[in-house]
Amino acid sequence: MNVLAFFPSRNFKNLGLNQGLRIRLDLATALHCPGCRRQISASIRNAAQPVDSPEFVSIVDRPSVLVRAGRKKHGPGLIILALIPITAFALGTWQVQRLNWKTGLIAKFEDRLVRPPLPLPPKVDPEAIHDFDYRRIYAKGQFCHDKEMLIGPRIQEGKDGFLVITPLERPDSHSSVLVNRGWIDKKFKDQNLRDPELGCPQGEVVVEGLLREPFKKNMFTPDNTPEQGKFYFPDVKQMAELAGSQPVWIEETMKILAPDLLASWERESKGIPIGRAPEVNLKNNHAQYIFTWYALSLATSVMLWMVVRKPPPDIARRVRQSQEWS
Template structure:
């Protein structure tokens, strides 16, 4: 057990270094000026541009909107709004995650202000979206029920390229409150959102290694003491 825990601690040190390097690379991409999204995108290259700021110009296809949920934001239940952005001049349509809305604004008729018309320019991040976990139900496109972003599935449904853009919002608390009250999607902050708990795991595994090593030493010491005592008793007889 001590050796196993120690090995796991060493593995977490490796993972910590890997995660720190990954976060540094993403943060470096965030400080660069936004790129204009090219007319056609190679989906296989998106991983190399993860967290890259981009600009995309086009018209939202609100008739093809998809709501992912339920999703919790600041203790409130709601949905992530995903809308295809149809770009002009033969450029491909892409999927834009516009942000979060409260569940009472699920019906588009309740949030006309949150449905921009005409040509707009979106600033956001190229991303690889979050994956479903063991407890997430499968999507049911036929019933327009979406529980997680399956980019390939959504792109097929809307005729878009399997490209995922997360619209960003640089605003204060009051702006978020204004949007929430009017059903305007609250975009994500332009920051790196990656969990990095490896330092805690390192402490846990190394502590466990030390504790079990001490316990093992005490057990061995006790056995040796008992054995020595029996040997002395036998010699006395």
């Protein structure tokens, strides 16, 4: 058996399974023979080595290569980070302007509330209502309960109910206006269940309330379906056409003193609409928005300064590498 015939290849992957096993067994048997071991050792010593090749270049003799380690230079992320504090500061400044506008608007409405009520003129110009928004007025007439409309659901103190909208027929103008009489519990939706005298008053009444501008529907509120008698928001123009009245909206008011508070509890149990308080109920959260946007601008500015003040590491080192490493 010539062991050297098999040894130089040193690769059995391309051989068949049976042939490879047979060669391995022959080599194992040959290693137990002293003569074979000497012959194999001599073959290894006499075999050609890579260093004997004239084209061989030692790793020590190879030229050094410049390698850069560390993060890359700032890219689009730094631009985005720089835009955040600028945008937040601009939004905070815009909220300052909104705060000044809202504060002035509330002050104007509160000034109108302290004035004595005016009699509602026979004919009201819808274009002039804007100049009298939140103005206290009073009107005489008779409620048309057969044209009553309920807006809801409306939650008050955790209870579900409706806003009662009743046209007020005014004999002096031969026309009517819409009056928001207030809130009732949903169990008094049927007029027959309410107090007969105050729940659905008959005859001439005097209504004192606030003249209000038409409301705007938000994107989350469903559309009214008047053919089914369902109203989700006060569409003054639509409801006025259904009732045959002027597009004028009056919100009946109630005092908020202790005796009137007790009276409101009695009204709720009898199905009598509870009117609103004579006060401005506009939301004014712009101061919170100002703090939020300016705080965000300051925080992101500090982050930007921390990133920019220290340039990213750009360490260069020279190494010698073999071609087989690449």
